[in-house]
Amino acid sequence: MTPGARVAAAIGILDDWLAGAPIEKLLTTWGRQNRFAGSGDRAAIRDLVFDALRCRRSCAALGGAETGRGLMLGLLRASGQDLDAVFSGAGHAPPPLTEAERASPRRVADLPEEIACDCPDALAEVLRDSLGNDFRPVMEALRHRAPVFLRVNTHRTSLAAAAAALAEEGIATRPHPLSPTALEVTENARRVQRSRAYMEGLVELQDAASQAVADLMPIPPEGRVLDYCAGGGGKTLALAGRAKARFHAFDAAPERMRDLPERATRAGVGVRRMTRADLEGGPPFDLVLCDVPCSGSGAWRRSPEAKWRTSPDDLARLTATQDAILSSAAKLVAPGGALGYATCSLIAVENRARVAAFLGREPGWHMIDERRLTPLDGGDGFYAAVLRRT
Numbered sequence: 352m353t354p355g356a357r358v359a360a361a362i363g364i365l366d367d368w369l370a371g372a373p374i375e376k377l378l379t380t381w382g383r384q385n386r387f388a389g390s391g392d393r394a395a396i397r398d399l400v401f402d403a404l405r406c407r408r409s410c411a412a413l414g415g416a417e418t419g420r421g422l423m424l425g426l427l428r429a430s431g432q433d434l435d436a437v438f439s440g441a442g443h444a445p446p447p448l449t450e451a452e453r454a455s456p457r458r459v460a461d462l463p464e465e466i467a468c469d470c471p472d473a474l475a476e477v478l479r480d481s482l483g484n485d486f487r488p489v490m491e492a493l494r495h496r497a498p499v500f501l502r503v504n505t506h507r508t509s510l511a512a513a514a515a516a517l518a519e520e521g522i523a524t525r526p527h528p529l530s531p532t533a534l535e536v537t538e539n540a541r542r543v544q545r546s547r548a549y550m551e552g553l554v555e556l557q558d559a560a561s562q563a564v565a566d567l568m569p570i571p572p573e574g575r576v577l578d579y580c581a582g583g584g585g586k587t588l589a590l591a592g593r594a595k596a597r598f599h600a601f602d603a604a605p606e607r608m609r610d611l612p613e614r615a616t617r618a619g620v621g622v623r624r625m626t627r628a629d630l631e632g633g634p635p636f637d638l639v640l641c642d643v644p645c646s647g648s649g650a651w652r653r654s655p656e657a658k659w660r661t662s663p664d665d666l667a668r669l670t671a672t673q674d675a676i677l678s679s680a681a682k683l684v685a686p687g688g689a690l691g692y693a694t695c696s697l698i699a700v701e702n703r704a705r706v707a708a709f710l711g712r713e714p715g716w717h718m719i720d721e722r723r724l725t726p727l728d729g730g731d732g733f734y735a736a737v738l739r740r741t
């Protein structure tokens with residue numbers, strides 16, 4: 352496909368997204384309906400779409416309209432590309448620029464602050480309150496692609512040996528200060544999932560801040576550990592890779608854990624999936640981690656759709672769920688045991704405020720550790736706290 356044809360495809364997908372369709376579904380449908388497009392074309396179109404979504408407000412302002420065409424025009428204008436070469440009208444390329452489009456603003460720096468930093472209107476106030484002086488730099492960081500990180504399975508290998516195995520396959524990495532198990536991929540990230548190191552379980556794809564959250568959890572040697580919101584098991588495996596203990600995983604939507612046994616086998620660790628009945632009848636745990644559902648605002652670089660589709664009502668529903676999860680999970684912790692709370696959110700009401708509310712309503716707990724990370728630390732934004740039962 353020509354660059355113009357790729358842009359035309361991205362315009363169509365963005366128009367459907369603006370009409371309310373979910374982005375992953377649109378990209379999959381486009382791939383199915385355009386089987387002539389190779390993997391390079393599909394990846395390039397995906398990049399264009401995600402780049403425009405991250406910067407929706409500024410792209411629309413620079414493109415003169417909040418349409419697929421306006422967003423792509425704004426995106427290409429912001430990166431200084433030759434618009435007439437892409438919007439040529441030749442072949443499958445989009446039609447040439449109109450006079451009005453030529454007259455749109457040219458530089459992101461000339462736009463008002465909240466538009467220039469692509470802050471969603473609906474959450475602007477809570478983001479400003481939560482981030483304080485970091486508001487502008489964090490929102491700016493969220494306008495760009497996230498780095499690719501790997502977690503080295505230190506159960507199987509060392510950081511240096513994993514980096515050497517990846518380098519043999521042309522994948523360049525470097526250690527990252529957020530976690531002793533983290534490698535940042537600096538070249539050929541798209542090769543990772545086909546690499547021997549990945550397939551043999553030496554490394555997993557996992558954000559470095561997510562690894563830092565697992566690092567904060569006090570794993571009792573030989574004790575019983577429960578990942579209470581296990582999902583695909585990213586945190587479960589990060590915990591199990593770190594220490595010898597008996598690891599268990601639970602999720603209110605058990606189907607989310609379906610790949611966990613295969614991933615655990617690849618990593619060479621044991622994880623037992625639990626049902627609600629197992630939890631109700633079983634002995635307590637020495638550590639229970641609640642990696643709760645949240646706005647995902649710390650991960651908006653990877654999932655930019657959520658940046659524009661999360662409302663204050665969604666936040667209210669999420670905080671109620673977070674409170675309920677903390678209260679249920681606390682009942683599963685043994686005396687003297689620990690309760691971990693984690694979100695990939697930058698919004699204070701989902702973070703420290705939830706822990707404070709829990710400590711206010713449940714006697715016999717105190718906080719022993721806490722960490723707040725933003726994309727300025729290099730990885731996704733995360734919040735984690737560890738509470739001890741007295």
Ligand SMILES: C[S@@+](CC[C@H](N)C(=O)[O-])C[C@H]1O[C@@H](n2cnc3c(N)ncnc32)[C@H](O)[C@@H]1O
Nearest residue numbers: 580581582583584585586602603604642643644
């Ligand atoms: C942020 S995701 C977990 C991600 C996962 N820990 C990881 O690292 O890959 C939150 C998970 O909580 C689960 N969940 C939602 N409500 C729950 C509840 N009341 N009890 C337990 N899990 C719940 C969701 O199904 C979802 O899989």
